[in-house]
Every structure is written in C-alpha cells, then in structure tokens.
Amino acid sequence: MQQEQRPGRRTLLGAAAALGAGAVVVGSGAAPAVAAQSGTGRDGQAGHGGSYKDLPKPTVIGHRGGSGYRPEHTLGSYQFALDNGADVIEQDVVPTKDGHLVCRHENDITGTTDVAARPEFASRKTTKTVDGEAHTGWFTEDFTLAELKTLRAKERIPGTRGHNTLYDGRWQVPTLEEVLKWADEQGRKRGRRIWLHIETKHPTYFRKAGLGLEERLAKLLRRYGRAGRNSHTFLQSFEPGSLQRLNRLGVDCPKVLLLDDLNTRPWDFVEAKDPRTVADLITPKGLKWVTGFAQGIGPWLNLIIPRDKNDKLTKPTTLVRDAHAAGLILHPYTMRNENSFLPADFRRGTDPNAYGDVFGAFKTYFATGIDGIFSDNCDTAALARADFVKG
Secondary structure, eight states: OOSOSSSTTTOSSTHHHHTOOOOOOOSSSOOOOOOOOOOOGGGGOSSSOSSGGGSOSSEEEETTTTTTTSOSSSHHHHHHHHHTTOSEEEEEEEEOTTSOEEEOSSSBOTTTBSGGGOGGGGGGOEEEEETTEEEEEOBGGGSOHHHHTTSOBOOSOTTTOGGGGGGTTSSOOOBHHHHHHHHHHHHHHHTSOOEEEEEEOSHHHHHHTTOOHHHHHHHHHHHTTOSSTTSSEEEEESOHHHHHHHHHTTOOSOEEEEEOOTTOOOHHHHHHTOOOOHHHHTSHHHHHHHTTTOSEEEEBHHHHSOBOTTSOBOOOOSHHHHHHHTTOEEOOBOBOSBGGGSOGGGOOSSOTTSBOOHHHHHHHHHTTTOSEEEESOHHHHHHHHHHHHHO
16 A cells, blocks of 8 residues: 555545555454463563553654654664664564565555566556555565565655655565564663564455464464563554454453544454444443453544644544543554644644654643654654653
C-alpha cells in the first residue's frame, strides 16, 4: 500500500490534503486470555523493567523505527530510533512466498524498495485486493526470501522527506528474525533488553492465502525469549482475531488493539459479518470486551482529540478516561514533525514539508493522559516528554 487514502491506518496524507476465513471468530464474545506464561531467563535484564508498566511515561515508540530520518523498517531506521530517544521500536510484519516474516508496513513493496527498477521482476507486477482495496504493484508474498533480499530499501515519501533519499539503497528489507537478533545484540551492549512493538499486518488476508502470521510469529518469539508476559515485547494488530489467536497460541506478551477511524470496521469483522465499528469498540462496553484479549489500545490520534472541518483540534473525547477506567493503556498514532501531518493549530509557514510547532502539539496530546505515542521523530518526542514531565 502506498500513502494510505483513508484517514486512519497511520495515514501519510490526512492533513497534507488540507494544505494544498480461516480467520479467528471475533463475534461479540471475548476470547479468554491465556494464563500467564513464565518469561525466559533473559527477561530480567537491567534497565527498563520487563513489565510495560515500568516504561517511562508517556512512552516514546519509534514508528517504523526512526522513519523521519531513515527509510522505514530498515536496520538503519531501527538503530536511529534506539540511539535517539525511543523507548520502544516498532516492526510491521508480512510474509514472503516461502513463509518468512519480513518487516514492511505493507505487503506492497512498490514504494519502499527498488523493485520497480528491477527488470527481472517486471512480470510480477500485478493488482491485488487487500482488505477490500485494490492495489497495483509488487507484493512480498510473490517473492521468496532470497529474491526479496536482492532488493534495496528506499524512502516511501521522497517528496516530503527528500533528505531520507540519501540513504536509498543502503539497506535490505530485514527479516523479523534479523531484527530480533539485532535487538539481542543491542541489548547486550546496553545491559538491558530492547523493547519492540510488533504488528501483524493484514492477518486475515494472509491466512486465506495460506501464510498465517500468528503461528510463524509465535515460533520466532519463543525462539528469542519474547513470548512471555515480561519479555519486553508488545504485539499489535488492527484485527482483534489476530490478538485472540496469539493468546490461544500461548503468547502472553502485552497486546494492543489498533483502532482506525470511527466508521471503519476491523477487516476480520468484515469477513465475519460482525457489524461493529470502531465507534462501538471505544464505548465502555466495547473497551470492556477488548480487555478480554488485550492490555491496551492504539487509537488514531483523532479519536483522542478530533479535528474540525478546518483541521483544527477540538475538545478531547472521553476515550483516555474510559480506556483507563477499563484498565487499558493507550498508545495512539502517529506524530510527525512536518506541517502536512500536524493539526492546523500547530503548522508554521506555508511549506507543507517544513517542521511546525510539534512541541506544542506533543504537549496538547500528552495533556490528555495518554500512556505513549508513536512518532516518526523519536528524538523530538523524547524532548517533548522531558518538557512535559518538568511541567
């Protein structure tokens, strides 16, 4: 998927426009959470505690790594985030044709690799419908890992982040296993485990294609000592059924249900003909249901503070209060420094690619009581948190 057209799903458009079967049953009954799985011996290293409750608040989550500065979902992006203020680093996972999990925001790799310039793969360009939306390009599930490793990563939005194109071609598409090894190595150097935030992308779509994500993910998490409750790993998904399946597989990491725009429905709800929307899931009744399989929610920022027709912030909703009352943490998405992504209140000047008053925006969102935030610019987020904590 290129720049997403809907306002949710961590869109890269949004404010920019203003400037210029086999799936788990996800019916109304909650799937029971499994009993606590004991962590491995590596879970108790020094530094941030093994429990998500021990993380600094608000927690800074490096969105796709340090994607404001390096091409997203590369080892370079993850390293930048780790070195520049992120408490937790995010990975999105999709499968290859031969079943390996790789880190890409979407299975469509047209905009994030050099595949379009590779004549040997020209015949693989195709159109697919993913979660009800048609996309034309090249897709990870049509490549073996060996083939995918011949490609090089590049900047997704070069028109906005031309400085990132300096690093086009420097890194490959990493496998999740490579990232887990990298996190272990970095943890040994720092004397503490590295927190990760792993998302299953389009899990119903891939299960129907015979490439179920959850079993593969569970196997890797166990191999690297990250399947336990205090294993320094969050698991996230826009599909409740994916988190429920991971629970049934005995994976006891804290889980976060991602929430899109109010009128959208998780794709596994669509497939199961469950009529509930995100608006239903953020009511006290819906949030109570979420507690049956998750420890937190990851709402689109507009669910925390809506924007008006002029793209300015309005009054905060009751979502933070209601989620906390249900015992859920909130990790909303996504803060970016550029004017084009900020509410109109915090834009500065007329250049959509210039930085706005992002510190003012962070302060406004932090004041709602959120527990963490996804940001492309983790260094800015960390400074904003320091300011906020000082008062």
